[in-house]
Amino acid sequence: MIVIIAIAYFLFSPSGIINRVIQQKKYTKLQALTVQEKLINDSLTKRIDQLRNDSLEIERIAREKYGMKKPGETIYLVPSKK
Numbered sequence: 025m026i027v028i029i030a031i032a033y034f035l036f037s038p039s040g041i042i043n044r045v046i047q048q049k050k051y052t053k054l055q056a057l058t059v060q061e062k063l064i065n066d067s068l069t070k071r072i073d074q075l076r077n078d079s080l081e082i083e084r085i086a087r088e089k090y091g092m093k094k095p096g097e098t099i100y101l102v103p104s105k106k
Contacts (some may be wrong), residue, residue: 035041074081086092095097 033040037043075085091099
């Protein structure tokens, strides 16, 4: 009887094997999520640096998003075909 109780405790207690396996799976998922978030963070950091320091990228955005132009430049609008 004591052996059965000891085995049940060893398997099902908060520090038992089953809980350990569940926690290990959660830990592995969180590690994968951390790696994924780090990649996203790195790409966003690179994009921020590009927007702060790359004059060509800043000029491209100014032209496309805000319709800006250089002095003396003429903008031609081409109608899109539908």
